[in-house]
Amino acid sequence: PRLLAYVQTFRRYQDTNQFSLLPMISNPTQITHVYLSSLHINSDPNAITLNDNNPNNSVFSTVWQEAAQLQSKGVKVLYMMGGAAAGSYPRLCSGPSNTITYYKALYYELKYHKLDGIDLDIEEKVAYTCPLALLQRLAKDFGSSFITTMSPVASELQPSGYGLGGFSYKTLDSKATSSTKPNGKLINWFNPQFYNGWGDASTVNGYNAIVKNGYAANRVAFNLLAAQNDGGSGWKPIATYQKVIATLQANYGSKFGGTNGWEYWDAGRNDNMSEPWKWVGTL
Structure with a gap:
């Protein structure tokens, strides 16, 4: 199964210094x-920005x-x-001329920046025709190997x-x-948010409900809060996550879509883990 991580805050919570992404590959995190x-x-x-700055800043x-080292x-x-x-x-759906621009x-x-894909997290109301x-x-321009995922609640x-998207x-x-992408779908998989009141990560029920609603388990990653401060509510101790994930793996086997954590910078902070890669690896 996939093991995914969101990185939005590019610094350590302990001292505000920028952290390295490399421990995720120099340690056995998978x-x-x-x-x-x-x-x-x-x-x-x-004026595209990655958070508050131009990506080339x-x-x-x-x-x-x-x-690039991770990709290698x-x-x-x-x-x-x-x-x-x-x-x-x-803006991306604002009419023919603007949309192209x-x-x-x-x-x-x-x-x-040679990205391998993009995750569409739509938390504003648009018609389904927009995504x-x-x-x-994206499929036309980048080909079948380019990964497109979505992160609804x-x-x-x-x-x-x-939910939040309105469609x-x-x-x-x-x-x-x-006809060229996995499962015949443009969306490779989903990262549904099981927190902030939109889902409960302490039980398998919400995940099972998604699968029963017609989404194959291999297209559904279990998306969790990595620390209390990363969302308004819904964080659980990693022991709880491990128990739920073990049950999902037992139920779905190799078809389980994997796990994801929002967000990396302070992952494990409330589980007494000194470095975020340890939380990712434990997950």
Whole structure:
């Protein structure tokens, strides 16, 4: 199964110094994918930012050097785009001329930094045709090996369908098909958020509900809070996560879609772990 990590805060919580991504590969964590978060499409299409800075700002120089080293060891490095900051998706779906302008900026950013894929975290209301068009364009321009994932809140993949995006993921997934990508789907897999009141990571029930709702287990990663401060609610001790994950692995075997943690910088802080890679490895 996949082992994924979101990296948004690029510093240590203990002393604010920038940390290294390399312990994830120099230690036996079994990490498979790292998401660099969060990419934002701003009103000026030439002013894309990774959090608050241009991705080419010197503050990220070490990040890109280390990302290349992760990739050389077989770890996939992706962007996560969107999240709580609004605007990226309406801009990418704002009409023919604007859409092309904003998409070109995203296209060249993905190309320049040699990303292996992108995670679409839509936390603002758009029509399903918005992510559908984006998924189709990415598949056309980057090919079948480019990874496209989505990170809805867990309830959006459950029968209620209630969440933040304002569209039906069932409708989107039924239309986002491909003859060349795994499972015939444009969306390789989902990272549903089991926290902040949208899902309960202390039980297998929410995950099972998603699978029963028609999403294959190998397309559903169990997305958890890595520390209390990383979300409003829903963090659980790692012993709880381990118990739930063990049950999911027993139930689904090799078809289990893996685990993910938001976010890396202070992962394990509340489990008395001194370094975030230890939490990832334990998970």
